[in-house]
Amino acid sequence: MSAQTNAMRTPLANAEEMPFNAAANKPTLAKTITRLLLYAAAITISLFFLVPIYLIAISAFSPQQAIFAYPKALIPQTLSADTMLFFWNARGVQSALVNSVLVGILALIFSLLVGAPAGYALARFLFRGRDSYKMLILTTRAFPIVILSIPLAVNYIQWNLYDTLWGVAFAHTAMALPTTILVTSSIFIGVSRELEEAAQTLGCNRAQAFIKVALPLALPGLAAAAIFTFVLSWNETFAATILTQRNRTLPALVLAQIADVGAPLPFRYAGGFFLIAPSLIYIFFMRKYLLGMWGQVVK
Amino acid sequence: MGEIRIEGVWKYFNKGKVAALKDISLTVEDREFMVLLGPSGCGKTTLLRCIAGLEYPERGRIFIGGRDVTDAPPRSRGIAMVFQSYAVFPHLNVFENIAFGLRMQKRPNEEVTRRVNQAAGLMRIEKFLERYPAQLSGGQRQRVAVARGLVMEPQVLLMDEPLSNLDALLRLQARAELKRLLQEVETTTVYVTHDQIEALSMGDRIAVMEIGEIVQVDVPKEVYENPATLFVGGFIGTPPMNFMRGTVKSVNGASAITIGDQVIHAALPAHFQTGQDLLMGIRAENIEASTQSSPDAVPARVLVVEPLGSHLLLTAQVGDTPIKVQTRIDFPVVPDQTIYLKLESNQVRWFDAETGVRFESGEKMSVV
Known part of the structure; x- marks a missing residue:
């Protein structure tokens, strides 16, 4: 070079x-x-991830007999919606889907409400303990949810949060926050401080300068961060399983069905595909943006 | 009405460890164009930001138009500011950028349109009103930034190196245009720059700053001809002022000064003591070079010859001090040649060798 x-x-x-x-x-x-x-x-690396996804996808769209066939055909002979429909009509799936979407949206809102201001503060202000704070945010990811889950469940029962969508949303918010904070801070670093100062000299107070200048410029990045939270919540199984009994989210329901009842193969494949689809779509549309996020978002 | 009065302002950074501004006092008259000039890190931008309200001084007061604004936020100071990066809002088109401040004041639509068009016309950017900043050149963005400030009809216009991001040619043009414009609008202006040519060419007065202090405030001609300190003389002018260290001597009963082994006869004031060290300052254009020796000329060895189109710039050595000499372009000279320098006696300035402070003129300290 x-x-x-x-x-x-x-x-x-x-x-x-x-x-x-x-x-x-x-x-x-x-x-x-x-x-x-x-x-x-x-x-x-791509094959490592893509082959299982492919196998799940073709199984999800094969007729039920093809799923049980062995060895499997690598190229599906016939396509059919039967398997997916079987899953869709299985008991509890539709209400779990509604739960998943609600929990995801709640987690998205909470994590932005808490995380965006924190990210803004990290980006704009030099305060005592700023670096330690950043470290601390990252270390929260080091605590395995497995260890936290029992005390959390106990507390949730005491606070009447157990088996509620709110409870799951709070847990997911906590899990998404480190990423949300760090990502939003990098977005706000990309918005020049002078822009907000210019707004202040033109008649804005600090809050107005933020709302009128920094926020619109950060919006695309914030949207990406929000969808990231949604996908995280959508995929999260463990906390959702521990903290709910009847109000299951979709991944928790699928897991429970497999573990407790030994759900049939079509249910597993269709459920698996249904769960990974949003992430795939998200990554496909956001990949350029996610890469750009760490460089420069706003010029 | 747009007078700025700064009284004893101190500003610290790094939790009080670094004083960025040390007891700054400065008065900018109504409608005056004041330039804050100094090298990077001298505190000129910090002072400007204190006037704007983007920084708050730890001590001292700031008055704008007679009103104490020390604790007021930027929006209620009657100021407008042009930033070094222009800080044009990327998500708004040129019209809305210029209209931003008026919209904040909730002015009626027709007034906004009228005033934005007027400001855009003044800056000759009427054609770009619908465009977004990304579609503009650096020079056009700079005009948008100035228009956005002027449209507010501020009491005080603050500019932070507004030309420093333009390339050399555009900068020259923008400088003249900005000067014309600011003469037209007659707003009190504080203009920060590290470019001494900009300062000399634009300012009504220049405040020269050095590590957090104002060392001289005066009209450009005075700052150039009578620098208050060694620093000012060395910072302003291309090339900077020449300084030669000398010692006061008495030769045949008359006062003289020796520079290296050169003796220069000079009428020095009585309070100078024999043996006292002085710095003699003179600008390159106030030295007359000749190839012929004469009794009142100082011999010097030529080190470098730089033809600069309109004139020659020589670097010559007097004793062991290299100095810059400006001569006409056809002056016959080659390196290593000995030339003879006549110092224009009324242009010689004397500085204290220890403090670097200039001795007051009017004391007849000329070279004879």
Whole structure:
């Protein structure tokens, strides 16, 4: 890389200059190998994730007999909605779906209400313990929910939060907050402080400057952070299982069905596919944005 | 009405460890164009931000139009500010950018339209009103920022290096335009820059700052010709003022000063003691170079010859001090040649060798 840029800097007047080619060749070979290895790694990782997703997807859209067939056909012979419909009409699925959506929306709202101001503070203010605070946010992720779940369940029972959607939403908010805070802070860092100051000199107080200038500029990023929370909540199984009994979210319901009742294969495949679909759609549309988020969101 | 009075302002950073402003007092007259000039880190932007209300001083008071605004937020100070980055709102088009302040004041629509059009016309950006900042060049964004400030008809216009992000050619043009404009609108203006040419060419007065203190406030001509300290002389002017260290001597009963092994006869005031160290300051254009020796000229060895189009800039060594000399472009000279320098005696300035403070003129400290 550096050899090449150096070669580029040599005067162009001397066009037949040999060192240019000689210098460019060697790193190119090394670069090709590096690139090949990089691609090999990327393909391996992609396959690791994509193959199971593919298998689940074709099973979810195969007729029920095909699901039990062994060995499995890698390319589905016939497509059918039977399996998905079987899942859709299974007892509890539709109400669990409603629960999941409600919990997701609640978690999204709470995590933005709490996380966005925290992220804003991290981005704008130098306060005592700012770095420790950042560390602390990350360390909350180090506590396994498994350890916290029993005390949490006990407290929830005492607070009458057990087996409520609110309770699950609160748990999911807590889990999403570290990401929300760090992501929103990086979004607000991308919004120049001078813009808000300019608004203040033009008649805004601090809050108005935030609402009229920083917020609109941060909105796309905040939306991405919000959807991230929703997807996290949608996928979260453990806390949802521990903290609910009858008001199950969809993943908790599917897990319970499999563990307790030993749900049939079509139910598993269709349920699995139904659960991963939103994440896939989200990542597909947001991937560019999520990558950009850590660089510069607003120019 | 738009007078700014700053009284004994102190501002600390890093929990009081660093004083960014040390006891600053400054009065900017109504409708005056005051330039705050200094190198980066001298506190000029901090002072501007204190006037704007974006920073609050730990001590001292700030008055705008006779009203104590020290504790007032930016919005109630009657100021408008142009930021170094322009701070044009990316999510609003040019019209709404300029209208932002008027909308905050809830002005009726027709008044907003009229005043925005007027300000845009003044800045010649009427054609871009529908565009978004991303579609504008740096120079156009800068105009939007100025229009956005002017449309408020502020008592005081504050500008933080508004030209520093423009490229050299555009900057020259924008400088002249901004000067014309500000003469037209007659608003009290405080203008921060580190560019001494900008300061000299635009300011009614210049306040030169050095590490948190104002070292000189005066009209550009005075700041240039009679720098208050060594720092001011060395900071202002291209090239900066020449300084030569010398010692007061008595030669044949008349006062003289020796620089290296050169003896320069000078009429020095009586209170200068023999043996006292002085710094002699003179600007490159006040030195006349000749290839012929003469009794009142100082010999110097030429180190560097730089042709600058309209004139030559020589670096020559007097004793062991290199100094800059400006000559006409066809002056016949090559490096290592010895030339003879005549110092324009009424342009010589004397500075205290220890404190760097200039001795008051009018004491007849000329070279004879």
